[in-house]
Amino acid sequence: MLEALHGTHAVVLGGAGFLGSHLCERLLGLGARVTALDNLLTGTADNVAHLVGHPGFRLVCYDVTDFLYVAGRVDHILHFASPASPVDYLRWPIQTMKVGALGTHKALGLARAKDARLLLASTSEVYGDPRVNPQPETYWGNVNPIGPRGVYDEAKRFAEALTLAYHRQHAIEVRIARIFNTFGPRLRIDDGRAVPTFMTQALRGEPLTVHGDGLQTRSLCYVDDMVEGLLRLLASDHVGPVNLGNPREVTMLELAGAVQDAVGRHPGVRHLPAMQDDPAVRRPDTRLAERLLGWRGRHSLEDGLARTIDWFRGRLAAAAEQG
Numbered sequence: 001m002l003e004a005l006h007g008t009h010a011v012v013l014g015g016a017g018f019l020g021s022h023l024c025e026r027l028l029g030l031g032a033r034v035t036a037l038d039n040l041l042t043g044t045a046d047n048v049a050h051l052v053g054h055p056g057f058r059l060v061c062y063d064v065t066d067f068l069y070v071a072g073r074v075d076h077i078l079h080f081a082s083p084a085s086p087v088d089y090l091r092w093p094i095q096t097m098k099v100g101a102l103g104t105h106k107a108l109g110l111a112r113a114k115d116a117r118l119l120l121a122s123t124s125e126v127y128g129d130p131r132v133n134p135q136p137e138t139y140w141g142n143v144n145p146i147g148p149r150g151v152y153d154e155a156k157r158f159a160e161a162l163t164l165a166y167h168r169q170h171a172i173e174v175r176i177a178r179i180f181n182t183f184g185p186r187l188r189i190d191d192g193r194a195v196p197t198f199m200t201q202a203l204r205g206e207p208l209t210v211h212g213d214g215l216q217t218r219s220l221c222y223v224d225d226m227v228e229g230l231l232r233l234l235a236s237d238h239v240g241p242v243n244l245g246n247p248r249e250v251t252m253l254e255l256a257g258a259v260q261d262a263v264g265r266h267p268g269v270r271h272l273p274a275m276q277d278d279p280a281v282r283r284p285d286t287r288l289a290e291r292l293l294g295w296r297g298r299h300s301l302e303d304g305l306a307r308t309i310d311w312f313r314g315r316l317a318a319a320a321e322q323g
């Protein structure tokens with residue numbers, strides 16, 4: 001299925017971020033040419049430093065909410081530019097709304113100009129604090145538009161609506177991935193999401209900080225599995241949103257236990273106040289992805305955590321060296 005990507009030119013918006021950099025690497029491995037555009041708001045050129053020098057790769061420092069132009073043929077546009085962790089989008093609320101709205105508009109304009117296919121990185125957050133568990137693609141969600149998290153959730157809901165408007169009005173080829181929590185190497189230690197926070201704390205021997213009672217659930221997908229699902233979706237012919245994620249649901253306390261087991265240190269947990277509008281449950285219904293794409297993650301949560309430890313060890317050592 002992915003052989004179709006060989007010899008194509010992909011433009012990855014947010015290509016220096018966590019998911020974007022893994023996508024660039026995999027696309028190059030499949031024989032595609034890749035142009036990564038990133039303003040380095042939450043990403044870093046270090047994420048793609050190993051790709052610089054590859055004849056098919058180019059990194060351009062650029063804000064995709066500005067006019068967007070790429071010379072020559074473009075086959076695919078992967079729109080992965082957006083702050084993604086709550087820490088980041090609470091710090092950059094206006095930038096988050098701009099990149100979800102204006103950035104998506106520019107990306108769709110480029111897709112129209114180049115007759116290219118666009119893959120939008122949407123999110124499980126479009127379901128908000130869901131009243132239905134697991135969440136199928138047909139569920140419309142339960143989002144507080146004016147709460148602090150609304151900037152991210154509503155930007156993504158707008159981005160989905162705009163993407164389908166371009167498909168309906170201009171016949172642009174579009175794909176929409178509703179991505180559930182994903183983790184792996186290249187997450188920042190100060191990213192604020194559960195896995196980086198817990199892993200950093202466990203490695204330092206500090207208690208793991210859990211918001212609220214810790215009984216809220218999440219599903220966590222290892223990054224290699226997510227990249228495989230995303231590229232299969234890109235290469236597929238399905239237009240509507242598709243959930244991608246790990247269907248196994250764990251509580252935050254279970255995740256804290258799994259991280260401590262993986263690291264081999266058990267400093268315990270410390271409870272912090274619950275976060276406003278924090279979803280109580282989160283679990284993808286992945287039957288559509290399984291049927292359409294023949295996709296299901298291969299890595300268990302434990303396996304993924306084991307593959308991620310060395311990355312955080314390295315980051316902590318580098319941080320200690322810098323003082």
Ligand code: NAD
Binds near residue numbers: 019039040041043082
């Ligand atoms: P990330 O913060 O690591 O990557 C986002 C990248 O976008 C960064 O490199 C950042 O500098 C760049 N960016 C932000 N605004 C930009 C702008 N205006 N112009 C150019 N570049 C800009 O986050 P991530 O986890 O890799 O997420 C990537 C995408 O996937 C996001 O759209 C996010 O909403 C989506 N997503 C991620 C997850 C996850 O678990 N990682 C879950 C759901 C959705």
